[in-house]
Amino acid sequence: MRPCEQRVKDALEELRTQVDAWVATANGAGKPYLVPLSFYWNGEVMIVTTARSSRTGRNFVASARARVAIGQTRGNVVVVDARVEEMPIGEAVELEDAYVRATDFDPRPWDAGYTFFRLIPERIQTWRGDDADELREKDVMRDGLFL
Amino acid sequence: MRPCEQRVKDALEELRTQVDAWVATANGAGKPYLVPLSFYWNGEVMIVTTARSSRTGRNFVASARARVAIGQTRGNVVVVDARVEEMPIGEAVELEDAYVRATDFDPRPWDAGYTFFRLIPERIQTWRGDDADELREKDVMRDGLFL
Numbered sequence: 001m002r003p004c005e006q007r008v009k010d011a012l013e014e015l016r017t018q019v020d021a022w023v024a025t026a027n028g029a030g031k032p033y034l035v036p037l038s039f040y041w042n043g044e045v046m047i048v049t050t051a052r053s054s055r056t057g058r059n060f061v062a063s064a065r066a067r068v069a070i071g072q073t074r075g076n077v078v079v080v081d082a083r084v085e086e087m088p089i090g091e092a093v094e095l096e097d098a099y100v101r102a103t104d105f106d107p108r109p110w111d112a113g114y115t116f117f118r119l120i121p122e123r124i125q126t127w128r129g130d131d132a133d134e135l136r137e138k139d140v141m142r143d144g145l146f147l
Numbered sequence: 148m149r150p151c152e153q154r155v156k157d158a159l160e161e162l163r164t165q166v167d168a169w170v171a172t173a174n175g176a177g178k179p180y181l182v183p184l185s186f187y188w189n190g191e192v193m194i195v196t197t198a199r200s201s202r203t204g205r206n207f208v209a210s211a212r213a214r215v216a217i218g219q220t221r222g223n224v225v226v227v228d229a230r231v232e233e234m235p236i237g238e239a240v241e242l243e244d245a246y247v248r249a250t251d252f253d254p255r256p257w258d259a260g261y262t263f264f265r266l267i268p269e270r271i272q273t274w275r276g277d278d279a280d281e282l283r284e285k286d287v288m289r290d291g292l293f294l
Contacts, residue, residue, distance in 0.1 A: 020219075020220035020221060021220075022169050022171075022181065022216055022220065024169075024171035024173075024179040024180070024181035024214075025179050026171075026173030026174075026177045026178065026179040027173075027177060028175070028176070028177045029175070029210075030173045030174060030175045030177075030206070030209060030210030030212060031173065031210070031212050032171040032172050032173040032179055032180075032206075032210075032212060032213065032214045033171070033179075033214060034169065034171035034181070034214040034215075034216055034226065035226075036216075036220035036221075036224070036276075059177070059179075062177060063176075063177030063178070063179075065177060065178050065179060066179060067171075067179045067180060067181040068181075069169055069181055069183075072167075072219075073167040073168075073169065073183035074167060074183075077183070079181065079182075129183075
């Protein structure tokens with residue numbers, strides 16, 4: 001089992017270098033939704049974009065919650081429970097530009113109702129699928145603070 | 148873009164040969180949950196197991212809904228929207244045995260409150276992440292019927 005400091009460092013490295021995530025959201029009736037989205041990590045928050053009218057967009061707006069998984073189920077996994085805030089196009093152009101550079105996807109020239117969202121981590125879990133000890137203690141962030 | 152018949156065949160092959168899935172559930176307050184679970188596909192339903200008192204177990208029981216992703220975000224993806232039914236230990240021993248053979252995990256000898264669940268597909272989507280046409284029309288099952 002990696003020491004906590006190492007696990008924090010490795011989780012941040014995954015967030016910095018990965019682009020694809022599985023993003024789980026839900027509506028108020030308990031119906032889950034799950035899609036792959038590209039993201040950009042600026043060191044503090046994950047930036048994603050989707051149509052405001054998409055299922056994920058509607059769930060983001062309605063519940064302001066997401067749970068996001070990065071990595072392979074049996075590899076180096078990082079899971080983030082996040083508070084979600086909309087970041088309308090034009091509000092934070094530098095972050096938008098950084099998102100586009102990281103993901104090679106720019107929704108801004110379209111007229112398709114896209115908007116950005118900030119996913120603000122409250123809890124981060126990380127583990128290696130082949131390390132039974134890490135499966136017992138996954139948390140590296142709680143209440144927005146690294147352990 | 149693969150013809151629909153081929154996409155159905157490929158999706159079934161993924162379900163038959165894969166073991167790991169990302170399983171999204173939610174509680175009634177719109178809070179999503181997401182964990183990796185091993186599964187066994189018997190040709191009609193996915194069988195999973197978890198503690199009845201775990202977050203996923205409680206969400207299964209409360210909302211009877213799951214959305215499950217198999218595969219890599221940019222590879223061959225299969226996503227299943229499912230109705231969930233509990234299958235208490237001892238109710239369907241042949242299915243339990245098949246689950247244990249497929250996943251190499253047997254919760255039955257433990258006394259840890261595990262139970263099985265049947266995930267009954269209502270909608271199945273599948274696509275290849277590098278095929279823009281497949282991203283436009285993902286469904287291969289709707290209302291429990293293959294297209």
